[in-house]
Amino acid sequence: MLNRILSGDYPRSRALSALLVLIGVCLALGPFLFPGVRAFSMLGMICVFIIVVASYDLMLGYTHIVSFAHTMFFGIGAYGVAMSTDAFGSSFWAVFIGIGGAVVMSILLSLLLGLLSLRVKAIFFALVTLAVAFAFLSLVTQLYNITGGEDGLAVRSPRELGPAFRPFDSKVPGFSVIDFIVGLFAQGNIGQAFNDALFEVRINGRHLMYYIAFVISLLVFLFLLRVVNSPFGRVLQAIRENEFRAQALGYRTVFYRTVAVIVSAVLATLAGVLFALINRYVNPENTLNFELMVFILLMCVIGGMGTLYGAIVGTTVFLLAQNYLQDLLRLLVQNAEPGSLFAELAGPDRWLLWFGLLFVLSVYFFPSGIVGQLRLWAERRRERKADKTPSAPTLKQEQ
Amino acid sequence: MSAHDEIVGQQTRPQGALARFAAFRQDKPHIFLLLLMMAVALLMMDPRTWVLLTISGLAMGAMVFLMASGMTLTFGLMNVLNLAHGAFISLGAFAGASVLVWLSGQANAPSLLINLAAILPALGFAMVVAGLLGLVFERLVIKPVYGDHLKQILVTVGGSIIIMELIHVVWGPNEIPVPRPEALNGAFILPKSLPVIGGVALEKYRLIAVVLGLAIYGLMTWIIERTRVGILIRAGVESREMVEVQGYRIRLLFLGVFVAGSALAGMGGAMWAMYREIITAHMGDELMISVIVVIILGGLGSIKGCFYGAVLVGLINLYVGYLEPRLAAVATVGLMVGVLMWRPQGLIPVIKV
Numbered sequence: 001m002l003n004r005i006l007s008g009d010y011p012r013s014r015a016l017s018a019l020l021v022l023i024g025v026c027l028a029l030g031p032f033l034f035p036g037v038r039a040f041s042m043l044g045m046i047c048v049f050i051i052v053v054a055s056y057d058l059m060l061g062y063t064h065i066v067s068f069a070h071t072m073f074f075g076i077g078a079y080g081v082a083m084s085t086d087a088f089g090s091s092f093w094a095v096f097i098g099i100g101g102a103v104v105m106s107i108l109l110s111l112l113l114g115l116l117s118l119r120v121k122a123i124f125f126a127l128v129t130l131a132v133a134f135a136f137l138s139l140v141t142q143l144y145n146i147t148g149g150e151d152g153l154a155v156r157s158p159r160e161l162g163p164a165f166r167p168f169d170s171k172v173p174g175f176s177v178i179d180f181i182v183g184l185f186a187q188g189n190i191g192q193a194f195n196d197a198l199f200e201v202r203i204n205g206r207h208l209m210y211y212i213a214f215v216i217s218l219l220v221f222l223f224l225l226r227v228v229n230s231p232f233g234r235v236l237q238a239i240r241e242n243e244f245r246a247q248a249l250g251y252r253t254v255f256y257r258t259v260a261v262i263v264s265a266v267l268a269t270l271a272g273v274l275f276a277l278i279n280r281y282v283n284p285e286n287t288l289n290f291e292l293m294v295f296i297l298l299m300c301v302i303g304g305m306g307t308l309y310g311a312i313v314g315t316t317v318f319l320l321a322q323n324y325l326q327d328l329l330r331l332l333v334q335n336a337e338p339g340s341l342f343a344e345l346a347g348p349d350r351w352l353l354w355f356g357l358l359f360v361l362s363v364y365f366f367p368s369g370i371v372g373q374l375r376l377w378a379e380r381r382r383e384r385k386a387d388k389t390p391s392a393p394t395l396k397q398e399q
Numbered sequence: 400m401s402a403h404d405e406i407v408g409q410q411t412r413p414q415g416a417l418a419r420f421a422a423f424r425q426d427k428p429h430i431f432l433l434l435l436m437m438a439v440a441l442l443m444m445d446p447r448t449w450v451l452l453t454i455s456g457l458a459m460g461a462m463v464f465l466m467a468s469g470m471t472l473t474f475g476l477m478n479v480l481n482l483a484h485g486a487f488i489s490l491g492a493f494a495g496a497s498v499l500v501w502l503s504g505q506a507n508a509p510s511l512l513i514n515l516a517a518i519l520p521a522l523g524f525a526m527v528v529a530g531l532l533g534l535v536f537e538r539l540v541i542k543p544v545y546g547d548h549l550k551q552i553l554v555t556v557g558g559s560i561i562i563m564e565l566i567h568v569v570w571g572p573n574e575i576p577v578p579r580p581e582a583l584n585g586a587f588i589l590p591k592s593l594p595v596i597g598g599v600a601l602e603k604y605r606l607i608a609v610v611l612g613l614a615i616y617g618l619m620t621w622i623i624e625r626t627r628v629g630i631l632i633r634a635g636v637e638s639r640e641m642v643e644v645q646g647y648r649i650r651l652l653f654l655g656v657f658v659a660g661s662a663l664a665g666m667g668g669a670m671w672a673m674y675r676e677i678i679t680a681h682m683g684d685e686l687m688i689s690v691i692v693v694i695i696l697g698g699l700g701s702i703k704g705c706f707y708g709a710v711l712v713g714l715i716n717l718y719v720g721y722l723e724p725r726l727a728a729v730a731t732v733g734l735m736v737g738v739l740m741w742r743p744q745g746l747i748p749v750i751k752v
Contacts, residue, residue, distance in 0.1 A: 066552050116739055123480060123548050127691045128739070134688040135732035142725035290684055294556060301553055345568060353568070356560035363553045364543060 005222060007229040011309055013378035016371060020309060023316050027214055031207050032174040035199050042323050044210050044278040046315055047217040048271050053299045054224050054311035055267035060297075061306035062228055063260050064240040068293055069113060069129035072136045073265040075288035076109070077102045077272025082153040082282045083146065090156035095277070102269050110265035114258035137288045152283025155276045157209070162280075165205035174201045206278075213274045220267055225308055227263070236260055240306075295322075298359050304369025313370050318355075325351045429697075429707035429746045432738070436711065440718040447599050452717045458605035460713030461612020462674065465667030466686060467693040467705050468619065469660020475636040475700020477653045479541055480548060483555040484664055484690060485683030486562035487529045491665025492672035492682060493570050495525035496577040499673070506580040514582040522669050529665025532562070533658045541657075559683075566680040574679045577672045583607060608670060615663070616706050623702055632656065636700050688728070689716075692735045698745025707746060 011017040026033060030043040052074055059065040080102025081095055088094035109132075116128055140147045147153065159165050176197045183193030201207075227233050238246040239253050247253050276282050286292070295318065303314020326348040333346050345353070366373050424431045441449050470484045498521040499506050506517040540558045544550040586600040623629035635642045635649055642649050671686065672678045693712050697704025712731055719730035738746065 060549075064549050066549060116736060124695070126480070126552055127695055128735070131688055131691050131695070131732045131735055135729045138728035139725075294560065297553070297556060349572065350564060350568065352560060353564035356557050356564060360540065360554055360557035360561065363550055363557065367550070 007222075007226045009225055009229050009308070011371075011375075013371075013374040015378070016309065016313075016374040019374075020312060023312055030214075031210060032172065032201055033177050035174060035176050035179075038323065040206075040210070041279075042319055044213060045275075046319055047210070047213040048275045048278065049296075049299065049315045049319065050217050050312055051220045051271035051274070052268055052296055053303065053315050054221055054308055055264040055271070056296055056300050057305065057308060057311050058224060058228065058236075058264045058267075059260055060300055061304075061310070062233065062240060063236045063257060065257060065261065066126040067113075067129045067261065067264075068126060068290075069109075069133040069136075070264070070268050070296055071288050071290075071293045072129075072133040073106045073110070073268035074272040074275070074292075075136070075140065075282075075284075076106050077269035077274075078276040078282040078287045079140065079147060079153070079272075080105070080269070081157075081273050081276040082155045085156040086153055090158050092158050092160075094156075095158065095273075099270075099273050102273065103266055106265045106269040107262055110262045111258070114254075114261050133288075133293070134290070137284055137290070140288060141284050148283070150284065152281060152286075155280045155282060157277045157280055160205050161209040161212075161277055162205045165208070167203055167205075167208070171200040171202050174199045209277055213278055216270070216274060220270070221308065221312070224267070228308060232256070232259075237306075298355060301359060302362055302369055304371030304373075306368065307371040307375070310369050310371040317370070321351065321355060325354075428742060429704065429711075432711060432746070433707065433714075436714055436718070440714070443718075443722060448721065450599050451601070452721055453714065454601055454609065455605050456714035456717035457710060458608040458612075458674075458713070459716060460710035461608050461616075462667050462670050463686070463689050463693055463712060464612055464706050464709035465615060465670065466664050467690040467697075467709055468702060469657075469663045470690055471694040471697065471700055471705045472632070472656050472702070473653075473660055474694070476632060476656055477545070477635075477639070477649075478548075479545070479653075479657075480551050481541065481555050481657075482552055482687075483536065483540075483559035483562060484661075485687030486559040486566075487533065487661045487664040487683070488668035488671070488686050488690075489566055489678075489680050489683035490532060490562060491525035491529040491668030492577075492678045493566055493575070493668075493680075494528040494665065495521040495669025496575055496672050496678055497570075498524045499578055499580070503578055506578055509581055511582040514580040518580055518583075518673075521673075522666050525665040525669035526662040527665075529668070530658045530662035533661025534654070536661070537654055537657045563680050563683070570680070572680070574677050577676050577678055579604065579673050579676055583673065604674060608674065611670070616702075619702055628652070628655075689731065692731055695735055696738050696746060698748035701745070701747045704745055704747035 011020055027043060027047060031040060034040070034043065052070065056067075056070050059067055059070075077099070081098035084098030084101065085091075085094045088097060113125070113129060113132060141149055143149075144151075176199055180193055180197035183196045184190065187193055228236070235246065235251050235256050238249070238251070239256060243253055272287065275287065279286065299314040299318040300311065301314070302310075302317060303312070304310025329346055329351055330348040333342075333348070362369065368376070437453065440452070444452070466484070466488050469487075470481060473479050473481055499517060502517040502520065505513050508514060536558060540554055541551065544554055583604040586602045587606065589599045589601065621629075623632060631642060631647055631649075631652055635652060639649055668683065668686075671682070675682075689709075689712050693705060693708040695708075696711060697706070697708035711734065715730050715734050716727050720727040742748075
């Protein structure tokens with residue numbers, strides 16, 4: 001059963017399995033474990049970006065295609081829904097029209113990109129997508145009468161998915177894990193800490209939307225796991241390892257690469273749709289910016305290229321850092337005198353500096369990211385075990 | 400076309416106007432495209448505006464050429480794709496701006512000679528800072544990932560983040576206004592007696608940028624075509640192994656090209672800073688798009704292609720920016736897409752890609 005669901009691609013490391021289960025439980029019960037608006041919106045973003053990063057990994061990690069247009073497809077999805085609800089009012093029909101239009105546009109654009117540059121050299125693809133994504137960003141910013149320009153658009157999502165909708169009136173109890181742990185250390189009294197950690201959740205349409213995103217994210221992830229472990233995924237990996245040889249074996253590599261790009265683009269569009277419905281506000285900065293593209297790249301590489309589980313780990317680690325590393329740095333700098341070099345370098349606004357450094361170092365020393373490293377350690381441990389068990393008796397015999 | 404036809408085509412001039420035109424389009428695509436674009440633009444606006452825009456476009460092209468030439472050579476020579484090139488442009492802009500602010504006494508004097516005492520140190524300092532950073536960057540960041548495009552892209556993107564953040568640390572996160580030296584302000588006014596274009600005001604700074612760009616293009620062409628180093632660079636672009644076999648240390652040559660390219664990017668950045676008179680750390684990212692379009696247009700590794708590509712990008716930016724300002728960036732990328740469809744290798748390809 002589990003084998004079927006995971007397509008035979010297990011985490012292959014106990015630490016990794018534990019981490020994935022932990023992240024899965026936190027996401028599944030998220031609204032009832034972490035109180036507050038900030039935590040809730042971050043949980044939603046993790047679900048959305050798992051799709052974005054996993055689909056990006058299909059190109060980057062499994063086929064070694066570097067694309068800088070992933071945010072473009074993400075933005076097409078987000079703007080598709082925003083613009084269609086803007087035009088047709090807030091109904092599910094409008095959302096579906098938006099999705100349809102966005103997906104068609106993504107397919108056409110990714111086909112065009114594929115035809116333009118995949119037939120030349122792979123390196124061209126990175127440059128061409130960078131330029132095209134920039135042109136798209138500038139177009140969206142400039143055509144303000146339909147896209148809202150820099151100001152962006154508010155998404156008029158259906159009422160059932162908004163805060164005004166209450167499926168039932170009674171409140172659901174929640175249990176704040178962080179408050180419980182903090183209370184436990186501060187007071188040492190389990191009962192008291194337990195009571196303090198309880199809070200109440202009033203279910204509304206946003207929770208409904210969160211769970212829609214969670215379920216879609218889970219399904220897309222399992223679908224991608226299926227794809228990369230299918231014969232199609234094998235061919236992609238063959239292209240990654242040695243394109244010439246894959247060609248010599250009779251595979252039409254341009255076709256396979258184009259399909260990978262299209263699948264990845266459509267999934268990014270889907271993620272953009274979810275983003276628009278959760279965030280209820282889209283602008284060029286939160287959907288199309290080049291910085292966002294770099295963040296996606298960072299998440300993918302830090303989690304582990306060529307390992308889909310890396311998308312989950314990388315997204316979670318990066319978004320946690322983005323939201324909370326600044327607070328941590330602020331604590332760190334509190335004692336330093338303002339204006340000193342240390343305060344400048346470790347200031348809360350400089351979190352990206354440290355992440356950039358971590359990124360470069362991880363490309364050199366852990367090219368397969370967190371997941372790859374965990375798997376490597378697990379494998380070494382298994383090997384040591386395997387070495388010990390049979391070799392012990394032989395040693396005795398020799399003595 | 401068979402081999403026999405090609406030989407015939409080279410030996411005899413093609414007969415007939417159409418055939419000659421086709422041959423011209425095939426042999427000199429860069430000039431064909433340039434003339435076509437200028438002619439189309441001339442039809443769509445009045446000649447005085449056209450002259451003004453053409454000079455401005457050439458000025459922008461000259462600056463973009465400075466920035467792009469280093470990147471195209473590093474790619475051509477060593478197959479290294481440096482996406483942190485934009486960060487070098489930003490760094491040069493900030494370094495140059497600092498010197499200009501520091502020497503604002505000289506920069507604001509009304510005399511050209513005293514102004515030069517501020518401009519030359521500013522450009523020089525920008526080149527030195529960007530060049531030194533290029534040296535460190537090549538040794539620390541790029542050297543470990545020779546021959547691996549994927550890692551080069553990742554590492555240089557990471558390096559670009561780090562450099563941008565360090566610019567924020569040193570110069571602060573806000574935009575910085577750049578004082579343009581007094582002698583570069585103002586405009587030449589063409590004499591009224593000229594026929595169609597009399598009385599057009601040409602900004603001095605743009606003319607200077609065009610002259611400087613042409614001078615550096617000439618210098619680079621001379622180095623590449625007439626000197627020993629140039630021969631080695633061209634040979635290295637053609638076939639790295641053959642140069643190595645002859646006993647030349649191509650790594651050292653490459654390091655030199657990389658540092659020179661970074662220095663030129665820094666200089667281009669400083670000139671851009673004086674042109675725009677306001678700079679941000681992210682200006683490099685925006686210029687990087689033009690740079691990428693230029694090197695794809697021109698054909699990776701080709702200085703001549705890079706020059707013509709930069710002029711084309713500058714011109715289309717200004718022409719379209721005048722006709723429909725919102726589409727300038729789209730037109731730039733559209734030009735690239737069009738050329739890629741027509742000639743996937745770029746206008747003047749040097750290396751096979």
